[in-house]
Amino acid sequence: MKKSLSLSSEGSLPPPDDDVDSVSPDELLGSQSRLWLADVLSGNMPSEGGQANTFGRDGLFVDYHFPLGELEMQPGVKWKRPKELCASPQFIVDGATRLDICQGKLNDCWLLSAIASLAVHPSLLKKVVPLGQNFQDGYNACFTFRFWQYGQWEEVKIDDLLPTLNNNLIYLSAPNKHEFWSSLLEKAYAKLKGGYRALDMGFPHEAMVDMTGGVAEVMKIALLRDLPTLLKYLLDKGALINCANCQGPLEQRNELGIMFRHAYSLTAIEKVKTTHGPVDLVRILNPWGNTEWEGPWSDFKGPEWNTVSIAEQRRLERVRQEDGEFWMSVSDFRQNFETMEVCHLTEPLNEPGYSMQPWSCIMHHGTWVPSISAGGPPSRGWFWRNPQFHFVLSHVDNSQKTCSFILALMQKHQRRRGINLALALHIYPAHSKNSHLSPEDLRVLRPVLCSPNYSPHREVVLRGSLPPGRYVIIPSTAEPNQQGEFLLRVLTEHGNAATPANKPEAQDISSVTEPSFPHLDALPSPETTRQLFKKHRNQKGFCKPVHLHNLLTEAIQGGVLAGSEKNLSLEHCKSLVVLMDTQGIAQLSWTGFQSLWEKISRWTDIFLVFDKNNTKRLEYQEVAPALKAAGIMVDDLVMQLVGLRYTEADMTISYPGFLYLLMKLESMIHKFQAYDMVGMGTVTINYRQWLHMTMYN
Secondary structure (H helix, E strand, O other): OEOEEEEEOOOOOOOOOOOEOOOOHHHHOOHHHHHHHHHHHOOOOOOOOOOOOOEOOOOOEOOOOOOOOHHHOOOOEEEEOHHHHOOOOEOOOOOOOOOOOEOOOOOOHHHHHHHHHHHOOHHHHHHHOOOOOOOOOOOOOEEEEEEEEOOEEEEEEEEOOEEEEOOEEOOOEOOOOOEOHHHHHHHHHHHHHOOHHHHOOOOHHHHHHHHHOOEEEEEEHHHOOOHHHHHHHHHHOOOEEEEEEOOOOOOOEOOOOOEEOOOEEEEEEEEEEEOOEEEEEEEEEOOOOOOOOOOOOOOOOOHHHHHOOHHHHHHOOOOOOOOOEEEEEHHHHHHHOOEEEEEEOOOOOOOOOOOOOOOEEEEEEEEEOOOOOOOOOHHHOOHHHOOOEEEEEOOOOOOOOOEEEEEEEEEEOOHHHOOOOOEEEEEEEOOOOOOOOOHHHHHHOOOOEEOOOOEOOOEEEEEEEEOOEEEEEEEEEOOOOOOEEEEEEEEEOEOEEEEEOOOOOOOOHHHOOOOOOHHHHOOOOHHHHHHHHHHHOOOOOOEOHHHHHHHHHHHHHOOOOOOHHHHOOHHHHHHHHHHHOOOOOOOEOHHHHHHHHHHHHHHHHHHHHHOOOOOOEEEHHHHHHHHHHOOOOOOHHHHHHHHHHOOOOOOEEEHHHHHHHHHHHHHHHHHHHHHOOOOOOEEEEEHHHHHHHHHOO
C-alpha cells in the first residue's frame, strides 16, 4: 500500500493510518520510470548544482520538477518514452500540421484548438516548437518549448516520459503513431500551468496568447456584420480564430454534429466557385480528429460538392475523410456557432502570401499598490491615483476618419495566489496642456470609451475607434487598495503610440497622478541593484543564500530602513532562495533574482505604508491589513500561527521577517493552487510529494 495525504483548504488531515489503495510502482511506471523511481528512493535527486542528477542511470534526462497529478496516476497508467512505444519515433513527420492533433482523455480541446490554429502558420509554430529536436542525433530525452508569459518568451524543458494505458497515449496524440511533437508540446504546456490537471477545461484565447504573444478578444458572432469580409481581414492579418457553441450540454452534439461547449478552430475562408455561382465557405477543425459537421457542404453528406470542379476542390485542399476537418457555409456557421475567440498577432508573419502588417504593439508593466497607486473605480473618489498612460492617435485608418486600436489589460501572476482581480479600462480626453489628469479633471470629464463592466478574466480587452487626438488610458481594479501587477498592451496601426503620463510639476500632492513609491527611498536603484548582484554572486553567476544575505545587508543599509539588516538572518535568505527556486538548485540566476527583487520592492512599499509609526516594524494588528494589501487573505487561526511563529518577542514583525512571511505564504498558496486547479479546495498528494513540499521551503 502507498501512503497518501489529502489536504483541504480547511487544513484538515486524514488519520495517520488512512491508507489509500493504489497500484504498485511496477504497475504504475514504465521501464524508464522505474529507473526514475529508483533514483528517487536512493536519494539521487537534483543536487544544489542542478546538473549532476537530472539524468538517470541510462543517461536520459528526467524532469524531477514535472507536477504529477491524480489524473495520470490511475491504475494501469504507465509513464513511457516514445522509444518504448514504437521502434522509430519521430519528433515531426512530414511537417507539423493542424491535422497532427487527436484529443485524449483530458477536457483540453481549448488548448488543442489553439495548437491547431498555430500549426496553420509554420513561422508561429517554430517559435513555440524549436526545430532540430529529434530522437536520433544527440538524443538525451530532453525537449525544449517556448511560451509567451507577461511580455517575454520563456523556455520550458521537459523529459519525454508520457502517460500511457495499454501502451497507448492517454492524452494528446497524433494520427501517425510515430509522431510526438504535439504530445510533448501538451506536456510542456501542462508543466507551465501546474500539471495535466491544469489543462482540464480552459479558454482557447488564453492558450493562443501564451503561444503567440498576441492579444485575444471574444466576439459574439450574431453581432458581427459582413462576416466574410471580417474573417478574411482577420486571417490575412494572421489572426488565429477559435469558435464554439455554448448553448447546450457539455460536448453533446446537435442534430447536425456540432458539439456544444467544445472548441473548434477556424482556419480558412474561401469564395468557392460552383455551377450556381460563388459561395462563401469556412474551414473548421475539430481537435478530436473526428465528429464532423453533417449539414450542407459536409465531407460525406454534402451533395453541394458535386457543383464544384475537381480543380477547385484541389485548390481548397479538400480531404474527404473523417479527420475532424470540414467546410460549411458562412450562413450555417452563424447558426451553429455562438462565439469567436480571435488572437491578434503583434509580429509580422514571415510566410509567403502574408503582406499585411500586424498591429503595432506597445507594452507597459505597472503595479497597483494600496494607498499609493490603487485608486479603484471612478465612483470611489480615489480614481486619480491609478496609473495613467498618454495615448496619441494621429494616423487614421484607410478611407476612414478615425483610428482603430485594441487595449489589453492583463493581471500578472494572480492565479498563482488564487486571486482574480476584477479589471476595467477607461479612456478620457487628455488635458490640453498636460499628459496626466488631476482629480479636478476627472471630476468633470466623462470617458470617451470604457469597459462595459469590471471583469475577473486574466485579460480585459477593449476594442475601439476614435478621432485623431490625445487621450489618457486609466487601468483600474473594482475595489480601491487592491494589490496587483499588470501588463497593459496598446495595439494600434503603425504611427500611433501610448506612453506613461508625465507627473505634474505642481507641488500639491493631491494632483500627483502617479505618487512616488516608498521603496525608492528604502532600496537602491535598478542599476545599483544590478551592480550589487554582480558583486555578490558566485563565479558561475548564481546567487546562493549566503550571497543574498550579503547583498540584502548592503542594500538595506543605504536607505530609510537602515538598521533592519540586523534582523536579517541567513535562514531568512535560505528560505527566500528556495521559495523562489523553480529548478531545485538552491540558487538564483540573474533572472530569478530579478523576480525576487520585484517582489521585495512591492512588499517594501506595503511595509512602509503600514508601518504608520515609523518603527521599522509592523505591530501585530498591522500585519493582517498589510497581508490583505498584498492580496493574501488570512483568518484568525492563520494570524495566531503568524503571531506564534513569525513575530519577535514584542509581537512585532521586522522588515526582513515580513518579506519572509509574505514569500512563505505566497509560495504555499501557489503550491496548493497548482494541485487544486479545478478549485475544489482539496488536494491529494503522495508521501514523497508531501516530504518534498515540506522539507524544501
